[in-house]
Structure formats: C-alpha cells, structure tokens
Amino acid sequence: MTGIVKLNKVTKVIKNRTIIDSISFEVHKGEVFGFLGPNGAGKTTTIRMMVGLIGISEGDIEIAGKSITNDFEQAVSHIGAIIENPEMYKFLTGYQNLLHYARMSNGINKKKIFEIVELVGLTERIHDKVKTYSLGMRQRLGLAQCLLHEPDVLILDEPTNGLDPAGIREIRDHLRYLAKEKNMAVIVSSHLLLEMEMMCDRIAIIQHGKLIDVQRVQNFLEGSDHVVVFETADSVKAIQVISGSYPTIHIKQLENEIHLLISKEQIPGIVRLLVENHIDIFRVQEVTKTLEDRFLEITREKADRIHV
Numbered sequence: 001m002t003g004i005v006k007l008n009k010v011t012k013v014i015k016n017r018t019i020i021d022s023i024s025f026e027v028h029k030g031e032v033f034g035f036l037g038p039n040g041a042g043k044t045t046t047i048r049m050m051v052g053l054i055g056i057s058e059g060d061i062e063i064a065g066k067s068i069t070n071d072f073e074q075a076v077s078h079i080g081a082i083i084e085n086p087e088m089y090k091f092l093t094g095y096q097n098l099l100h101y102a103r104m105s106n107g108i109n110k111k112k113i114f115e116i117v118e119l120v121g122l123t124e125r126i127h128d129k130v131k132t133y134s135l136g137m138r139q140r141l142g143l144a145q146c147l148l149h150e151p152d153v154l155i156l157d158e159p160t161n162g163l164d165p166a167g168i169r170e171i172r173d174h175l176r177y178l179a180k181e182k183n184m185a186v187i188v189s190s191h192l193l194l195e196m197e198m199m200c201d202r203i204a205i206i207q208h209g210k211l212i213d214v215q216r217v218q219n220f221l222e223g224s225d226h227v228v229v230f231e232t233a234d235s236v237k238a239i240q241v242i243s244g245s246y247p248t249i250h251i252k253q254l255e256n257e258i259h260l261l262i263s264k265e266q267i268p269g270i271v272r273l274l275v276e277n278h279i280d281i282f283r284v285q286e287v288t289k290t291l292e293d294r295f296l297e298i299t300r301e302k303a304d305r306i307h308v
C-alpha cells in the first residue's frame with residue numbers, strides 16, 4: 001500500500017537552527033495518523049510544510065504523487081486543513097459562512113454544501129448564527145469548510161484544543177468516520193496522549209525535531225514490560241524473596257502492594273516462588289499500560305541512547 005502523503009527526509013532550518021531533522025513517513029487513505037510530541041517538538045512546523053504554508057529546506061513532501069515544492073497547486077488541491085482556529089463570521093449563520101467559502105471555490109453547489117453539513121452533523125443548527133454555537137460546533141463547521149472541495153487528505157493541528165470532553169468526543173468520532181467511511185487520510189497533531197490513543201490508528205512520535213518512532217497504536221502498547229501489582233500478606237518478605245531470585249526486576253513497594261515491572265510470562269514463576277515461601281497472595285493484577293507510559297518509555301530509551 002503506498003501512502004497518499006509521503007515525507008521524504010524533510011528538513012527545516014530556520015536561522016541556522018535545524019528545527020526539523022530529516023523526517024520520513026507515509027500516511028495512507030483510510031487511517032487516522034497522529035503526530036505526537038511535547039510542546040516545541042516540531043509538529044506545527046512539519047504540518048505547515050505539509051500544507052505548503054512554509055518552504056522545505058531539504059527533502060520533499062508528496063501529496064497524491066505530486067510534490068508540494070514543484071507541483072504546489074496540484075498537491076494542495078488534495079488537502080483540507082485547519083491549522084489555526086478557523087475564522088468564521090460569527091454574526092452570519094453556519095450556512096452563510098459555508099456559502100461564502102463555496103463562492104470562493106469553483107463547482108461547489110448548494111446540494112454539496114448540505115451533504116457536507118449532514119456529514120459533520122450540523123444539519124439542525126446550520127441556519128443559526130455562529131455566535132450561538134459551542135466550540136465543538138464551530139470546530140465542526142471548520143471541518144465542513146475544509147471538506148467543501150472534497151479533499152483526500154485532512155490535516156488538523158491540535159483539532160481538539162480548548163474543547164470539553166463532549167466536544168473532543170464529537171470531533172474524534174467525526175474524524176474516525178471520515179477516515180473509515182469516506183476513506184480519507186486524516187492527520188492530526190496533539191500533545192495529548194490519551195486522546196491520540198483513542199483517535200488514531202498509527203502515531204508518529206516526534207521529539208526535538210526528530211522522528212523517534214512510527215507505529216500502530218496497539219504495537220506501541222504491547223511488546224514491553226508491564227506493571228504487575230501483587231498484594232500479599234507480607235510485602236517486605238515478598239520483596240526479599242523476589243529480589244533474591246530475580247535480582248534485576250524493578251520492584252516498588254506501595255503500602256501493602258508491591259509493583260513489579262515484568263513481562264506476562266514471568267507472572268507464574270513469581271506466583272510459584274511466593275507460594276513456595278509460604279507468602280499468601282491476595283491479588284495479582286496487571287496494570288494496563290497507557291500510551292503515556294509507553295511514550296515516556298520510548299522517549300527515555302531514546303534519550304538514554306543519545307547520552308550513552
């Protein structure tokens with residue numbers, strides 16, 4: 001499967017400082033792709049290059065096979081984007097706003113506008129003034145605006161910024177719908193890990209302008225050690241016994257619980273060991289790892305590697 005968006009060794013240098021350092025990845029139709037990193041990591045800069053708002057210092061970005069540098073108009077014709085908060089005329093209705101934008105592009109008729117309004121779930125309120133809309137509804141109107149020319153690729157910088165949980169959910173559901181039912185490639189950036197975990201199929205982690213990893217969300221969460229909580233009758237003795245047999249295991253005591261950083265396969269051996277040493281076990285519980293835990297692990301691993 002080839003990507004509809006391809007970044008090939010994209011680099012951005014501003015005033016002799018490398019802000020983005022040779023980033024490459026592909027995004028496919030039908031997926032929600034997350035661009036995740038802490039503040040200042042370079043997400044917005046990369047997105048601005050993807051939509052042609054700023055130039056690329058080295059490398060190239062292709063949208064549907066067209067280079068954003070050499071075939072700018074053709075490349076951006078495939079993109080719908082919300083980079084900053086979409087500008088709306090608050091004293092006009094949602095519909096009047098969309099009509100205004102439709103007039104600036106060719107070939108968008110009223111039927112098309114109503115189809116898109118339906119798609120973003122604003123049909124009932126589209127003739128109300130924008131000033132009466134919630135932030136989530138304004139975001140959906142912004143979404144409608146950038147869907148008017150039927151792009152294949154949707155690029156949204158921090159789309160849920162400032163929204164309450166219900167608004168976040170609305171946008172998340174719509175973006176997943178557009179990817180899954182309309183086969184669009186949806187690219188979102190965020191520094192909110194939980195949100196990315198729920199919204200995305202794959203995520204790219206970016207830190208200090210470098211791409212650290214690109215993986216399916218599920219793979220990010222698997223394949224590493226988990227925290228397993230043991231509640232026993234004697235935490236102190238349990239720690240002695242476990243660290244005697246497994247000197248490298250990371251153990252933390254929290255009141256009457258001990259937390260072990262181990263793989264699933266190690267659990268039966270540890271249970272046997274405790275039973276053989278006559279330590280009663282009340283509870284063994286695997287703590288589900290969040291994307292946040294994994295993100296911290298990955299960025300820490302990377303930082304360790306850099307410092308070695």
Ligand SMILES: Nc1ncnc2c1ncn2[C@@H]1O[C@H](COP(=O)(O)OP(=O)(O)OP(=O)(O)O)[C@@H](O)[C@H]1O
Pocket residue numbers: 014019037038039040041042043044045046191
């Ligand atoms: N025009 C510019 N001139 C100088 N430095 C810049 C410019 N644009 C961005 N930077 C720097 O590049 C780095 C990446 O910024 P960017 O806005 O892309 O990060 P981000 O990941 O989007 O962060 P945030 O989540 O805070 O928006 C930052 O250190 C920023 O200060």
